Amino acid sequence: xxxxxxxxxxxxxxxxxxxxxxxxxxxxxxxxxxxxxxxxxxxxxxxxxxxxxxxxxxxxxxxxxxxxxxxxxxxxxxxxxxxxxxxxxxxxxxxxxxxxxxxxxxxxxxxxxxxxxxxxxxxxxxxxxxxxxxxxxxxxxxxxxxxxxxxxxxxxxxxxxxxxxxxxxxxxxxxxxxxxxxxxxxxxxxxxxxxxxxxxxxxxxxxxxxxxxxxxxxxxxxxxxxxxxxxxxxxxxxxxxxxxxxxxxxxxxxxxxxxxxxxxxxxxxxxxxxxxxxxxxxxxxxxxxxxxxxxxxxxxxxxxxxxxxxxxxxxxxxxxxxxxxxxxxxxxxxxxxxxxxxxxxxxxxxxxxxxxxxxxxxxxx
Amino acid sequence: xxxxxxxxxxxxxxxxxxxxxxxxxxxxxxxxxxxxxxxxxxxxxxxxxxxxxxxxxxxxxxxxxxxxxxxxxxxxxxxxxxxxxxxxxxxxxxxxxxxxxxxxxxxxxxxxxxxxxxxxxxxxxxxxxxxxxxxxxxxxxxxxxxxxxxxxxxxxxxxxxxxxxxxxxxxxxxxxxxxxxxxxxxxxxxxxxxxxxxxxxxxxxxxxxxxxxxxxxxxxxxxxxxxxxxxxxxxxxxxxxxxxxxxxxxxxxxxxxxxxxxxxxxxxxxxxxxxxxxxxxxxxxxxxxxxxxxxxxxxxxxxxxxxxxxxxxxxxxxxxxxxxxxxxxxxxxxxxxxxxxxxxxxxxxxxx
Numbered sequence: 001x002x003x004x005x006x007x008x009x010x011x012x013x014x015x016x017x018x019x020x021x022x023x024x025x026x027x028x029x030x031x032x033x034x035x036x037x038x039x040x041x042x043x044x045x046x047x048x049x050x051x052x053x054x055x056x057x058x059x060x061x062x063x064x065x066x067x068x069x070x071x072x073x074x075x076x077x078x079x080x081x082x083x084x085x086x087x088x089x090x091x092x093x094x095x096x097x098x099x100x101x102x103x104x105x106x107x108x109x110x111x112x113x114x115x116x117x118x119x120x121x122x123x124x125x126x127x128x129x130x131x132x133x134x135x136x137x138x139x140x141x142x143x144x145x146x147x148x149x150x151x152x153x154x155x156x157x158x159x160x161x162x163x164x165x166x167x168x169x170x171x172x173x174x175x176x177x178x179x180x181x182x183x184x185x186x187x188x189x190x191x192x193x194x195x196x197x198x199x200x201x202x203x204x205x206x207x208x209x210x211x212x213x214x215x216x217x218x219x220x221x222x223x224x225x226x227x228x229x230x231x232x233x234x235x236x237x238x239x240x241x242x243x244x245x246x247x248x249x250x251x252x253x254x255x256x257x258x259x260x261x262x263x264x265x266x267x268x269x270x271x272x273x274x275x276x277x278x279x280x281x282x283x284x285x286x287x288x289x290x291x292x293x294x295x296x297x298x299x300x301x302x303x304x305x306x307x308x309x310x311x312x313x314x315x316x317x318x319x320x321x322x323x324x325x326x327x328x329x330x331x332x333x334x335x336x337x338x339x340x341x342x343x344x345x346x347x348x349x350x351x352x353x354x355x356x357x358x359x360x361x362x363x364x365x
Numbered sequence: 366x367x368x369x370x371x372x373x374x375x376x377x378x379x380x381x382x383x384x385x386x387x388x389x390x391x392x393x394x395x396x397x398x399x400x401x402x403x404x405x406x407x408x409x410x411x412x413x414x415x416x417x418x419x420x421x422x423x424x425x426x427x428x429x430x431x432x433x434x435x436x437x438x439x440x441x442x443x444x445x446x447x448x449x450x451x452x453x454x455x456x457x458x459x460x461x462x463x464x465x466x467x468x469x470x471x472x473x474x475x476x477x478x479x480x481x482x483x484x485x486x487x488x489x490x491x492x493x494x495x496x497x498x499x500x501x502x503x504x505x506x507x508x509x510x511x512x513x514x515x516x517x518x519x520x521x522x523x524x525x526x527x528x529x530x531x532x533x534x535x536x537x538x539x540x541x542x543x544x545x546x547x548x549x550x551x552x553x554x555x556x557x558x559x560x561x562x563x564x565x566x567x568x569x570x571x572x573x574x575x576x577x578x579x580x581x582x583x584x585x586x587x588x589x590x591x592x593x594x595x596x597x598x599x600x601x602x603x604x605x606x607x608x609x610x611x612x613x614x615x616x617x618x619x620x621x622x623x624x625x626x627x628x629x630x631x632x633x634x635x636x637x638x639x640x641x642x643x644x645x646x647x648x649x650x651x652x653x654x655x656x657x658x659x660x661x662x663x664x665x666x667x668x669x670x671x672x673x674x675x676x677x678x679x680x681x682x683x684x685x686x687x688x689x690x691x692x693x694x695x696x697x698x699x700x701x702x703x704x705x706x707x708x709x710x711x712x713x714x715x716x717x
Contacts, residue, residue, distance in 0.1 A: 260450035263417050264511075268464035269438035278463070282454040 036346075039339045043067075047336035049329065059336075066340040070140050075133025082128040090121040109359040139316065139324065140341070146231070147321040150302055153235045154242070155295045159288065162243045166250035167276065180251070187244030191304030198237040199224070199309055224310050227317045234305045234318055241305075242298070246291045253287030254280070286360070293356035297349050321345055367428025367441075367518045368393040368551055369414060374423035376409055376575075383409055384575045386423070391519075391553060391568070393428075396545050399555045400562040401572035401598070407555045408523055410572070414553060415444050415521050427518055438468075443512035444521040447528060449504045451496040451511075457483075458492040461510045475514075482510040485547070502533045509544070522554040526561065538564060559599050563587070571595050593713040596641050596706060602669060605647070605680045608710065609638040616640070616707070620655060620674045622697060628707050630716045637710035644669065644683040646704035649690060653697010656680065661692060672696070 011019065043066055051058040080087060094115055101111040129135060165183055169176045186194070202223035204210050210220035223233040257280065265275045281288075303322040306312055312319035312327075321341065329338030369391040376384035384406050391397040399407035412418040414425060416437035424433045432440045443464070451460050458479055465475045483489050486506040496504055505525060512520055522541070526534045542565055545552055556562055562569050563583045571578040571586065571594070579591045583599075590596035596604045609618035609625075611632050616625040618640055625640075632638065649670060656672035663686065670682040670690060680698065684690065707716040 258448065258450065260446050260448050261452060263437075264444070264446060264450040264452070265463075266417065266437045267415065267442065267444055268511075268515075269467040270463070271436075271438070274467065278467075279452065285454075 039342060042335055043339040043343050045336045047334075047339075049333035049335045051333075052335070062336070066336050069136045070337060070340050070344070073129055073133060073135035073137075075130045076127050076135075077130035077133070078123075078126045079128070080122075080126055083125045086125045087122050090118045090125070094118040094122060113355050113359065137337075139319070142316060143319045143321055143324045146317065146319055147300060147302065149231065150235060150238075150318075150320060151296055151299045153231070154238050154299050155292060157235070157239045158242050158246050158295055159291055161239065162246035162291070163250050163284075163288070165243065166247045166254055167280070169247075170251055170254045180247075183247055184244035186241055189241070191241075192308065194237060194241045195305055195308040198233070198240070202233050202309075225314055227314050230310050230314055230318045234302075234309060237305055237309065238299065238302065242295070246295065249287055249291050249294075250284065253284045257283045289356065289359050293352050293359075296352050300345065300349055300352075368395070369397075369519055369553065370426040371410075371414070372424045372426075374410070374413060374425065375421045376406075376413060376418060377421045382421075382575065384413070387575075387577055389570060389577065389580065391551060394549050394551055396542075396552045396554065396565055396567045397570060398562040398566035398568070399553065399570050399572055400557065400559055401578075403557055404574075405572040406575040407557075407572045409575075411444075411521055411523055411553055411555050414440075414519070415442050416440050417444075441518035442521055443515040443517035443519075444523065445505075445508045445512055445525045447524040449496070449508040449528075451504055451507055453496055456493050456495055457488060457499070457507050457510075460496065460507055461514050464511065464515050478514040478516070479510075482513040485513065485544070486510045501529050502537060505529060505537055506540075509541075513544075513548070518551065520548075520550055520552040522552065524555055524557070526556070527558070541565065560601060563599070569599075571598060590706065591715050593639060593641065593708040593715075596708065596715075600643060602644050602681045602683075604641045604643050604706075606639045606641050606708075607674075607678055607680070609640045609707075611636045611638060619676060620678050620680070620698070621700075622653065622655060625702055625705065628716050630707075632707075632709070632716055638716065639708045639710050641706040641708060642700055642704055644681045646700055647680070647682040648699045649682055649684060649688075650697035650699040651694075654695040656696050656698065658690060658692050658694045658696060661688070661690060663688075672698075 044061060044063060046060040046062045046066075048058065080091075097106070097111050097115040097118065100106045101108070101115075135141060169179045169183065189197075200206075201208050202210075204220040204222045207220075209223070213220055221229055223229045261279055261283075262275060265271070265279050270278050301322050302320050303326065306318045306320050307323050307326075310318045312323055322345070325338045325341045325345070328334045328341065369389075371387055371389040374384055374387045374389075375382065387410060399410060401407050409418060413420050414427075416432070416435060420433055424431055426432065427440055427442070452463060455463065461479045461482060462475045465478065470478075479492075480489075483492060486509060488503070488506055488510055491499060491503060491507075496507065499507065505528075508525070525541070526537055529537060538561060541554075545565075554561075554565060566583050568580065569583055569586055570580050573594055579586060579595045581589075586595055586599050590599065593606065597606070607618050607620045609616050609621070611617075611627065611634050613634065614627065616627060616638060618625070621640065656674050656678075658670055659673050660671040662669040662671070666686050668684045668686055668688045668690075670684050670688070672680045672682060674680065682698070690696070708714065709716055
């Protein structure tokens, strides 16, 4: 086959590829790469939004001072029992992972993922201010903790519930098609609508949940203003909102498993739960990894739910990282510090993306 | 080991009845082949025996037990699927042992059975591999190994060779025949390929549109078909059929160029018939001129001569490999009247 250059009024493969890629690359550079690098640049400055807007020279280069002021404190020490519950659970998980790996019970990818999370938790939670010391930013680490707690509660719930739903509606019937649509429907609503719906549901006076509880003789829970329940309320809202996409991904994964295999399993005396355990789950491994990592990345960025439902309260118990960044940057105008936190968030999410990438590669072998 | 007995088995999908009251007995240790064109219900019938489809009416017995309503796993059957249906996430060894593990068989026994099956099927080198790292033939053997370790009363094969290439198909066909001799178990085998049916079967069941057309030994079906469908389906190349009439107490067919005596059934005058004769029972009569030679396929040992008659009849004649015939020659047919089979043109049933 002849290859035409410009003279033939046809583009070669390379030049047409370049031509077709250009719009994307330009947009990608202009709206992602450059702002990102700019963000890192800002994070190295003492940069007040208002001041710099009026006088571009009002910023001061401070190097890594912002990072220190956010992440560190005065007289910070480390001990293995600073927050015993978290640290010791993490240590337990770490040890079990090592043991299971040694006996070949879990794959290397899973071991690295779980093990490194446990290790990071164990080490990170060990830092605390020593005698007379204090964190420079007292709100930052609790906020990170809230965000991690939020992710730790939502992601497993979403994964388990959406997988169960997917298994239940993975049937060829009209009723199941209707259910699939219904379960997916919540996904298309915007965060404002979702939070509005759930604010009504959670309302201690006229809300549905309060009504049901009263009906059974209980006293209504003040979901959004009670420190014990506010995080739960936000988690429930988020789970309800995000089930759809995870379910669709699981459905796609389920439909990839051939029916023959289930029939062979039925003859091998594996039906129902045992077929799920021995056939469905192992064959869905890739999908589960994908869903979990996507959800982690997505929910680390939680903002709307806490901003609109609880305003980060009560007593900062639902303050999340993105909301804190937003407030620092646009309420307090401390753009330098805000971008520093954003970079921190980027590192966390980047790490999970990397894990997803590595696990995906391992599966192909 | 035990036989299989189907009594008045009916299966409907929604409003459509696909199996219309089948009665069939497969003897203990017999190799029974269900054969028929696609959509004839042969796979459905096997899946009813396996319990993968629920039966609409009738009963199925395996050995002494009525298994009509029994769970597939409890029927004592094991099945080889057309797509092999190996568990993609398990190694060969795990694939073969899965059924035993699910049935709580002790580990030592599992190991013994798997290693025996892998020895029989020459899978020892592949035990730690996953299915995707195996060739088609190896996957096929794993699928068979999975059934052997279960030690079932009845083996079911659903078109097991149709995903293999021609050479491997012959090889695996021999392997399955050998396996049947070695294990002596009852086997039911579904295929649309009548060569597989002829070579493997003790008993062939020919199905069409959810009904049994004929049951019998391979050569009985070949030599003594009950109807035109079986006559045409069994044998390759298939039987030739020529239109004929009963006139003045004899059979007349323009293509056969002679009056033929009536079969003992004595069809009445005016009955329209089809006369069937197999290619190997025909030979070329160089003096005739009714047929023209379209094409000669020379296979070495034999040649197939494709003829077209003056009224468009198509006939295949098997000739010796060294036949001197030329394409476009005009020829006639020679045959022995004893090799002719007569069928009613309307009902297709045999007139003996």
